[in-house]
Amino acid sequence: DTEVTQTPKHLVMGMTNKKSLKCEQHMGHRAMYWYKQKAKKPPELMFVYSYEKLSINESVPSRFSPECPNSSLLNLHLHALQPEDSALYLCASSQADSSYEQYFGPGTRLTVT
Amino acid sequence: AQKVTQAQTEISVVEKEDVTLDCVYETRDTTYYLFWYKQPPSGELVFLIRRNSFDEQNEISGRYSWNFQKSTSSFNFTITASQVVDSAVYFCALSDPSGGYQKVTFGTGTKLQVIP
Numbered sequence: 001d002t003e004v005t006q007t008p009k010h011l012v013m014g015m016t017n018k019k020s021l022k023c024e025q026h027m028g029h030r031a032m033y034w035y036k037q038k039a040k041k042p043p044e045l046m047f048v049y050s051y052e053k054l055s056i057n058e059s060v061p062s063r064f065s066p067e068c069p070n071s072s073l074l075n076l077h078l079h080a081l082q083p084e085d086s087a088l089y090l091c092a093s094s095q096a097d098s099s100y101e102q103y104f105g106p107g108t109r110l111t112v113t
Numbered sequence: 114a115q116k117v118t119q120a121q122t123e124i125s126v127v128e129k130e131d132v133t134l135d136c137v138y139e140t141r142d143t144t145y146y147l148f149w150y151k152q153p154p155s156g157e158l159v160f161l162i163r164r165n166s167f168d169e170q171n172e173i174s175g176r177y178s179w180n181f182q183k184s185t186s187s188f189n190f191t192i193t194a195s196q197v198v199d200s201a202v203y204f205c206a207l208s209d210p211s212g213g214y215q216k217v218t219f220g221t222g223t224k225l226q227v228i229p
Contacts (some may be wrong), residue, residue, distance in 0.1 A: 033215070042220065042222055050213075054217060055213070056215065
């Protein structure tokens with residue numbers, strides 16, 4: 001199984017809402033990632049979890065809060081977002097100690113109104 | 114610091130033409146990984162290939178081939194006999210020890226349009 005799944009596919013939220021993005025993989029990978037991608041730009045790394053511990057935080061604002069409940073699941077909790085946070089949010093997974101190619105989910109297209 | 118340059122912003126070709134996407138990278142490390150990803154209009158990034166810095170063998174997979182040259186710090190991607198389904202944005206990427214190999218630097222991408 002080489003699939004990474006993400007829910008929801010689309011999300012519209014107001015600036016005062018709280019919502020969560022979910023990601024799941026069953027490839028036995030021990031590294032999981034959140035990326036943000038704006039139109040016509042490459043993905044920007046937000047967070048990396050390695051063996052369920054946060055290993056990289058790319059100075060992301062605290063209105064984004066990641067969580068890794070277990071080795072297969074990754075969440076991104078959203079609170080008090082700004083319209084400029086509207087983007088495609090991509091989850092990925094990879095081996096933690098070798099190979100390092102990342103497998104991406106289909107993304108959640110987020111619109112903040 | 115890591116850097117990946119994809120100088121071609123957009124390329125248009127007619128179906129069945131061959132096309133090469135260029136990628137030039139910079140890193141201070143001797144051990145690193147290079148990748149190519151495809152992002153079709155649906156949005157999902159699809160992993161195409163990984164090459165480590167010690168393996169300069171070129172690779173062919175069907176209509177796809179990759180030319181890795183350390184001497185010029187390039188990792189170019191050629192699609193032979195292009196098809197409409199190849200239309201996508203293609204990203205070249207690099208990871209090295211500075212980010213524990215997990216921090217990937219992406220190029221800005223090349224948008225390929227294959228015209229029927």
